[in-house]
Amino acid sequence: MKQFDLVIIGFGKAGKTLAKTAARQGKKVAVIEQSNKMYGGTCINIGCIPSKVLVHDGELNKSFVDAFERKSEVVGALNKKNYNTLATDENIEVVDGKAKFKSNYEVEVFDDNDKLLDTYTSKNIVINTGASPVIPDIEGVKTSKRLYDSTGIMNLSEQPKRLVIIGGGYIALEFASMFNNLGTDVTVLERSDILMPKEDEEIRNAAINDLTEAGINFVTEAESEKFEDTEDHTIVHTNKGTFEADAVLLAIGRKPNVDLGLENTDIELTDRKEIKVDEHLRTTREGIYAVGDVKGGMQFTYISLDDFRIVKDDLYGDKERTTENRGAVPYTVFIDPPLSRVGMTAKEAKEASKEIKEGKLPVNSIPRHKINNDPRGLFKAVVDAETNEVLGATLYGKESEEMINIVKLAIDQKISYEVLRDNIYTHPTMTESLNDLFNVKE
Missing domain, CATH: 3.50.50.60 (FAD/NAD(P)-binding domain)
Known part of the structure; x- marks a missing residue:
């Protein structure tokens, strides 16, 4: 011992x-x-x-x-x-x-x-x-040779021509976007009737539309019922029909x-x-x-x-730091382009009985998008109308994974939205769009 x-x-x-x-x-x-x-x-x-x-x-x-x-x-x-x-x-x-x-x-x-x-x-x-990873109890899940979890799918020796992803959560969407960009045909099978249900509806729809236009096939309300191996591929049987795959990713949690x-x-x-x-x-x-x-x-x-x-x-130490005082937690879904979020959406703020102001800015109105050569995306911000404090932001567009951290600091430090609106930022950058995004309206 x-x-x-x-x-x-x-x-x-x-x-x-x-x-x-x-x-x-x-x-x-x-x-x-x-x-x-x-x-x-x-x-x-x-x-x-x-x-x-x-x-x-x-x-x-x-x-x-x-x-x-x-x-x-x-x-x-x-x-x-x-x-x-x-x-x-x-x-x-x-x-x-x-x-x-x-x-x-x-x-x-x-x-x-x-x-x-x-x-x-x-x-x-x-x-x-x-x-x-959670492995679902579906017929064939233990015997199929082409089923992978999120670890196994990143250790493939050959590129699959067709990838079917079971699950439509954030991890699933990241892999869908990634493999699609690498040239694989991707189908996402999601049990519920909606993807990213917690996100701002307008931004969620924009992101799914962009992923769909990029070539990803989304099938909602799809229950996977059986995996069947053939000599050269796997057939995924669902209530929405069958889907052939060279690899299947299990991404349900x-x-x-x-x-x-x-x-x-x-x-x-x-x-x-x-x-x-x-x-x-x-x-x-x-x-x-x-x-x-x-x-x-x-x-x-x-x-x-x-x-x-x-x-x-x-x-x-002094035992003062806890999970209750670590502040707002930002996150990014690394689809293409990335979707980043911190704090409340407008819907959540209204449900919390808050009077709000909203900011909204299409990425194609930001000068930097010309340099990035990518007009896709939409930025939205939510401000408390009584205190002028920032309640949240959802940023869908290039470099949002960096920008969201600035908004997190503003929320934690209870800074007035006017500070973000009137701050001097370098040019040409995506961050300078905070000047316009936080020019909020009632």
Whole structure:
């Protein structure tokens, strides 16, 4: 049995950052990771970074082979860098193996053959095991040779001519846009009658229209019933007919990785099988925390990074930072062009009984769109008519993933919309469009 000041299960963003921070303070830290392909966590290895490399290269009209080769190079370099950052620290031990709780403060580590390697104990343990794709219980799902999750689809050796995507959420739409730009025929099968239901209706319709014009086939109210392999393709049987595919992506959601022997502890799960935490990310057992996707909520690497700040503050600080005071959370759907959002839509603000002003700006009225050679998109902003504070914005267009962060700052700092409206921005940029976007009207 090995005793540590801090044991972290999982090499994700929150865990690795906390490990390095604790090590700098002289703490002895163990970081347990079951796969050497996951040093650095989901974002670096199988999530944000590889998928955005493919998105970027697809927009540049690079070939499938070139894009996938560069993706592998980028992932490999970041994986190695992250491992070395921790493994070369004299206060950190990186442990390869599967972690299982023996008791509240004892974690056993097993190899691939379920052989016990060692036991690690600490009064402070952080669970950072992430989430994995949900696999639907559909006939043929276990036997078809052409079905992939979001990880597998990014490791194809050959480009599929036809890709069918089961699910129409944000991850599904990103992959649809990416593969479409790389030259694959894409069909998206969505169970509900609408895509991106939480987004501003006008912008949502504009985005779906652009994706449709780009060649993506959307089928709503589609129930997938069976996967049938033939010699050279897979047939997807649905209530809306059959669809032939060279590859099928299953993208219907993700579930937390909680196969950790939690039954041997006092750690409780929510009804959604996520690890239950309070606003300080403490579990139901003192000294044990859960961070990142395993605790549920928004599954973004920057949320995981902020989880690190909360746990760091709780362990080594003044315990004031919580999930309740981290401010507005922006996000971007990396379709082509990207759709970025923070705060409320006009509909949500009105439902909250707020008097509002709205700003609206087509991208084709922004001078920079001529340089980008892309007139697609629409920007919208919402302002509180009584306080003049910014309530939210939805930006659909090139470079919106950068601009949305400025709006987030304005919301958090309760800055009057007039500051964004009257600020001096560089020219010619997309950001200078905030001058016009926030020239709001009642």
